[in-house]
Amino acid sequence: MPDLLLFLKAAVFSVSASAVTVLALTFCRWTADRAINNRPPASAVLLVSFVPGVWTGYWSLGFSFQWPPGNALARFLEIILPAIVLIELVASLQKVPRAAVWFLRTIVAAVCGRVLWHESVYLVADSWSGLTSQTALVLVGCLLSLMMVWLILFRMAESAIAEILPLGLALCIQASGLAIMLAGYIKGGAAAIPLSTSLAVPVLMLLVMRRQCDIRGLLGIGIVSLFSLLFIGRYFGAVSSTQSVVIFFAPCLAVVSWLPIVRRRKPAVARLLCLALISVPLLIVLTQAKSAFDKRMAPLISDSCSSILLTPAAIAIRGEAQP
Amino acid sequence: MICLKTLRRLFLATAVTVGGMASTASTAFAADEYVYDLVHSSVSFKARHLDISWIHGRFNEVDGKFSIDRQDPAKSTFLLTIKADSVDTANPARDEHLRQPDYFDTKQFPTIEFKSKSVKAIEGGYEVTGDFTMHGTTKEITITLMGGKEIESRGVKRVGFSTELKLKRSDYNFDKGAIGPIGDEAIVIIDCEGMSK
Structure with missing residues (x-):
């Protein structure tokens, strides 16, 4: 059973760190000049405030980082996540050619699966890349799916509902975390908490402050994070392929904003409609995952059975003896 | 022509003699080699639950080979490979959970592997020092293998060993969050029988 108090603490720490960074960056000025254009661009604020949010969240969850990373989750947090944050920071600089940025993004999308599979049972020893024709095909499929979702969301980032997209991604990341936990991989699921809060908080704060911002950098980070978590859940945990695919493509449901019937509505209504639509498949997947969990895992945490799933905090809440 | 035939015979005779000598030498001095007999062996473990009782489990798929040099025990080697996926605690849901990254x-x-590095004969068995690799972490451990008596049954030479070792999961980089209700320390009990090839 997951340690709910620990997860709550991680969420609070992550939210606080992101919020403080957004406030600090929003009101700071490059020079003594009071002009509004002397402030850091909102897109850079979004990207920079993501980092302390995530780091504080993982620190409060008790994640330790070692080099070289020993498992898929560590490789995501120590290689893939820093790489995509760095690329999106570079992309936020106006002088960098777009083609170069897309080249770097494609490289991340192409190597992501291979990096996560590193030294696992999915790779064979007697091949240079470690891939068989079947695993290579899986990675090509992953690359195409990742690039497709990336392009669709980037296209929508220019529409009136743009600000809702990182929030939709944060919802999907949180749903993937819950699905991973319900499938039995608690630490993998917990990894979603700092990611989703650090994606959502800066966007929400800038929305409240009514600051226009380019959310594409944050979208890139969110898409790669969502893909990596689901990949880990599918290939190292017990999340099913169907659940992974449904959660991964759920943010694309925001394309309904292109329909004239939605486009005619006020932006706030269109945003809420998109967010509600994204939530529907997530709720279906989570209901199905919960029912599978109840069938498979619940006997382990019932009072009559010995349990390996109970954490000390959960035992304390239930009033049982501490180990 | 005759000379060539004689030479060929001489060469063959020499080859047979040298080959025979070599095979005799190997029988007399080389270590006896055995493979792990899955049918008559077991690798099981137990760990404390809530510090009040023990949870028992076993690994169903194990492979290994060992060579025993009775003249020079230091030349003996032991190799044991356990398939972690074959963990069995008599509860499929729990086994599924144990296979997960937590x-x-x-x-x-x-x-999970043990590979010997040095072997020392002791009374009633061997003291074996080697590398134990579990969960991606390798640590040098010393185990006391009791037994080693060889018997021949139905034309197959058999040798048996038993050992018990205590391991701390925290030493092998297991997730700290998963150490709590289940004790950090696990006792691994190995009873194995080897068959000569």
Whole structure:
């Protein structure tokens, strides 16, 4: 059973760190000049405030980082996540050619699966890349799916509902975390908490402050994070392929904003409609995952059975003896 | 022509003699080699639950080979490979959970291995020092293998060993969050029988 108090603490720490960074960056000025254009661009604020949010969240969850990373989750947090944050920071600089940025993004999308599979049972020893024709095909499929979702969301980032997209991604990341936990991989699921809060908080704060911002950098980070978590859940945990695919493509449901019937509505209504639509498949997947969990895992945490799933905090809440 | 025939015979005779000598030498001095007999062996473990009782389990798929040099025990070698995926605690849901990355992470670390580095004969068995690799972490450990008596049954030479070792999961990089209700320390009990090839 997951340690709910620990997860709550991680969420609070992550939210606080992101919020403080957004406030600090929003009101700071490059020079003594009071002009509004002397402030850091909102897109850079979004990207920079993501980092302390995530780091504080993982620190409060008790994640330790070692080099070289020993498992898929560590490789995501120590290689893939820093790489995509760095690329999106570079992309936020106006002088960098777009083609170069897309080249770097494609490289991340192409190597992501291979990096996560590193030294696992999915790779064979007697091949240079470690891939068989079947695993290579899986990675090509992953690359195409990742690039497709990336392009669709980037296209929508220019529409009136743009600000809702990182929030939709944060919802999907949180749903993937819950699905991973319900499938039995608690630490993998917990990894979603700092990611989703650090994606959502800066966007929400800038929305409240009514600051226009380019959310594409944050979208890139969110898409790669969502893909990596689901990949880990599918290939190292017990999340099913169907659940992974449904959660991964759920943010694309925001394309309904292109329909004239939605486009005619006020932006706030269109945003809420998109967010509600994204939530529907997530709720279906989570209901199905919960029912599978109840069938498979619940006997382990019932009072009559010995349990390996109970954490000390959960035992304390239930009033049982501490180990 | 005759000379060539004689030479060929001489060469063959020499080859046969040298080959025979070599095979005799290997029988007399080389170590006896055995393979792990899965049918008559077991690798089991137990760990404390809530510090009040023990949870028992076993690994169903184990492979290994060992060579025993009775003249020079230091030349003996022991190798044991356990398939982590074969963990069995008589509860399929719990086994599934144990295979996940919170515990054994069997997709990332499919095997648990012991490879000997030095062997010393002691009374009633051998003291074996070697590398124990579990969950991607290798540590040098010393185990006391009791037994080693060889018998011949139905034309197959058999030798048996038993050992018990205590391991701390925290030493092998297991997730700290998963150490709590299940004790950090696990006792591994190995009873194995080897068959000569």
